[in-house]
Amino acid sequence: MPIRQLPDTMINQIAAGEVVERPASVVKELVENALDAGATRIEIATAGGGLGLIRVIDDGGGIAPDEMALAVGRHCTSKLDAGIDEIHTLGFRGEALPSIGSVARLSIRSRTANADSGSEIRVEGGVASPVKPAATNRGTTVEVRDLFFATPARLKFMKSPRAEAAAITDVVKRIAMAFPAVRFVLSGTDRSTLELAPAGGDNAMPKRIAQVLGDDFIDNALEIDACRDGVRLAGYISIPSYSRATAQQQYAFVNGRPIRDKLVAGAVRGAFADILPRDRHAVTALFFTLDPADVDVNVHPAKADVRFRDPGLVRGLIVGAIRQTLSASGIRASTSAASAMMDAFRTEGAPKSGPVAWRQPYAPPPAGGFAEAGQALFEAGPTLSAPVAEPEVDAALKEAPLGAARAQIHENYIVAQTADSLVIVDQHAAHERLVYEALKRGLESRPVAAQMLLIPEVIDMPEEDAERLAAHAELLARLGLGLERFGPGAVAVRETPAMLGDTDVVGLVRDLADEIADNDTAETLRERLNKVAATMACHGSVRSGRRLKPDEMNALLREMEATPGSGTCNHGRPTYIELKLGDIERLFGRR
Ligand code: ADP
Ligand code: MG
Numbered sequence: 001m002p003i004r005q006l007p008d009t010m011i012n013q014i015a016a017g018e019v020v021e022r023p024a025s026v027v028k029e030l031v032e033n034a035l036d037a038g039a040t041r042i043e044i045a046t047a048g049g050g051l052g053l054i055r056v057i058d059d060g061g062g063i064a065p066d067e068m069a070l071a072v073g074r075h076c077t078s079k080l081d082a083g084i085d086e087i088h089t090l091g092f093r094g095e096a097l098p099s100i101g102s103v104a105r106l107s108i109r110s111r112t113a114n115a116d117s118g119s120e121i122r123v124e125g126g127v128a129s130p131v132k133p134a135a136t137n138r139g140t141t142v143e144v145r146d147l148f149f150a151t152p153a154r155l156k157f158m159k160s161p162r163a164e165a166a167a168i169t170d171v172v173k174r175i176a177m178a179f180p181a182v183r184f185v186l187s188g189t190d191r192s193t194l195e196l197a198p199a200g201g202d203n204a205m206p207k208r209i210a211q212v213l214g215d216d217f218i219d220n221a222l223e224i225d226a227c228r229d230g231v232r233l234a235g236y237i238s239i240p241s242y243s244r245a246t247a248q249q250q251y252a253f254v255n256g257r258p259i260r261d262k263l264v265a266g267a268v269r270g271a272f273a274d275i276l277p278r279d280r281h282a283v284t285a286l287f288f289t290l291d292p293a294d295v296d297v298n299v300h301p302a303k304a305d306v307r308f309r310d311p312g313l314v315r316g317l318i319v320g321a322i323r324q325t326l327s328a329s330g331i332r333a334s335t336s337a338a339s340a341m342m343d344a345f346r347t348e349g350a351p352k353s354g355p356v357a358w359r360q361p362y363a364p365p366p367a368g369g370f371a372e373a374g375q376a377l378f379e380a381g382p383t384l385s386a387p388v389a390e391p392e393v394d395a396a397l398k399e400a401p402l403g404a405a406r407a408q409i410h411e412n413y414i415v416a417q418t419a420d421s422l423v424i425v426d427q428h429a430a431h432e433r434l435v436y437e438a439l440k441r442g443l444e445s446r447p448v449a450a451q452m453l454l455i456p457e458v459i460d461m462p463e464e465d466a467e468r469l470a471a472h473a474e475l476l477a478r479l480g481l482g483l484e485r486f487g488p489g490a491v492a493v494r495e496t497p498a499m500l501g502d503t504d505v506v507g508l509v510r511d512l513a514d515e516i517a518d519n520d521t522a523e524t525l526r527e528r529l530n531k532v533a534a535t536m537a538c539h540g541s542v543r544s545g546r547r548l549k550p551d552e553m554n555a556l557l558r559e560m561e562a563t564p565g566s567g568t569c570n571h572g573r574p575t576y577i578e579l580k581l582g583d584i585e586r587l588f589g590r591r
Contacts, residue, residue, distance in 0.1 A: 041185075042057070
């Protein structure tokens with residue numbers, strides 16, 4: 001077959017293959033156009049998951065009658081006046097409308113602000129009809145019917161209307177998060193209506209985020225705001241105990257454009273690495289603002305991929321800002337645990353509880369470091385507790401965030417009383433976190449104290465494991481674990497970390513060998529060290545079932561208050577919950 005120039009319709013259909021992957025991509029392109037036109041209200045209606053109908057109505061600047069034909073022409077755009085390196089709009093490629101027109105039945109009706117009448121154009125399967133006058137409001141209405149009727153092969157790949165409708169909701173929510181001042185209404189026969197009222201003022205961003213992700217997220221989120229070398233990062237991150245099984249709820253925006261980016265996702269994972277287990281994910285909404293010249297958005301026709309000119313800067317900014325925000329937040333557990341508890345107790349009709357955690361970091365009390373004093377405290381003493389200390393001491397204790405210990409129940413839960421609440425601590429989870437934090441401190445500064453075994457413990461294992469452990473002997477020694485090769489297929493352990501107490505050495509060393517084998521990748525040394533510390537912490541924690549004396553319980557509470565991150569255990573679960581007195585009174589119908 002001879003080489004020939006393809007007809008325009010086919011060129012547009014080929015472009016549509018990338019630009020218009022599914023109904024949600026049409027919605028994205030049309031909403032972007034409305035936003036670029038300065039709309040303050042955008043109404044989207046769909047039917048049949050968007051395959052039957054997509055209609056987007058906006059109150060933006062509109063299109064003049066003599067530009068209507070150009071708007072649906074290939075490579076026609078009103079947006080690239082500053083050049084491809086200075087993109088200030090969401091659109092710039094001039095190919096969405098012609099692509100959509102080549103695979104569906106497209107109609108556009110529009111009127112500009114100062115014109116008395118509007119105009120209309122239709123494109124069906126790539127064939128445009130002449131522009132006609134039309135009666136219409138100011139702004140633009142775009143209707144897309146029978147999507148992919150002209151490309152049946154693509155139509156076959158569509159998921160169920162329900163799945164396509166859900167993908168449209170997701171796209172609208174994402175983009176709406178970046179434009180809080182714009183009113184969005186998404187409705188249709190295939191869905192329940194989503195209406196996002198315009199949010200203004202200083203709190204526009206959190207208000208819109210709460211509309212989209214739920215109040216629950218904002219109640220359990222920390223604000224983040226940082227700037228480095230001209231790149232600003234603002235937004236919200238969930239506290240660690242409010243995590244999810246997938247990274248689906250991680251949103252990122254660059255200059256108002258929703259993006260999906262490996263670099264950002266990787267940096268977020270890295271920042272939470274020592275707080276969340278590998279299978280849990282934070283919820284995040286991160287907004288980057290930077291000079292458009294420092295980011296390339298012309299990477300893919302769908303415009304969701306970006307390249308930062310200085311990826312190291314952006315990664316460092318994300319990791320630094322998140323870590324700093326987490327550690328400044330001090331100890332704070334999820335409110336959802338306490339609200340779930342309230343729900344479990346609540347009788348019909350009782351009011352819903354508000355957030356019950358605190359935000360401020362707590363100044364450490366002058367307690368000794370856990371690494372030195374901690375373990376001794378947990379040597380099982382005679383039974384429980386309850387005797388209330390001297391009145392003055394008790395009053396002082398109650399002022400502390402986690403209060404004065406009152407009892408230990410079921411040999412694992414410490415019940416404490418603060419000035420205005422009841423606190424329940426999961427002692428196993430809390431201790432595991434404290435040991436982990438102490439080990440990490442040990443990694444950063446002085447080595448962790450080791451205790452010598454009377455008789456070295458010789459452990460047989462596969463040769464590769466022995467090899468790997470020996471290769472990391474220096475690091476393990478800093479954590480207080482002294483071991484060396486002991487002939488082929490064995491290591492001898494001479495010292496164990498003192499804070500782990502009388503631990504199962506064989507189990508610990510085998511777990512460490514697995515941990516090192518699993519993670520012998522390109523990870524940074526720091527991340528690897530933290531994982532090793534987490535494995536050790538798990539072995540050293542006060543198991544549930546250990547009875548604690550009042551002093552021991554109070555020491556644990558004080559240590560928690562002094563340790564950033566101790567509101568969450570190493571597995572991302574809360575280490576304590578707090579019920580306000582007011583909530584307890586409500587449970588009993590006293591309020
Ligand atoms: P791009 O957005 O990349 O410029 P499109 O094919 O999406 O390309 O749109 C082509 C042009 O049509 C836009 O540049 C804009 O001038 C005009 N246009 C499209 N939609 C609207 C709208 N809702 N309101 C005003 N103008 C619009
Ligand atoms: Mg566009």
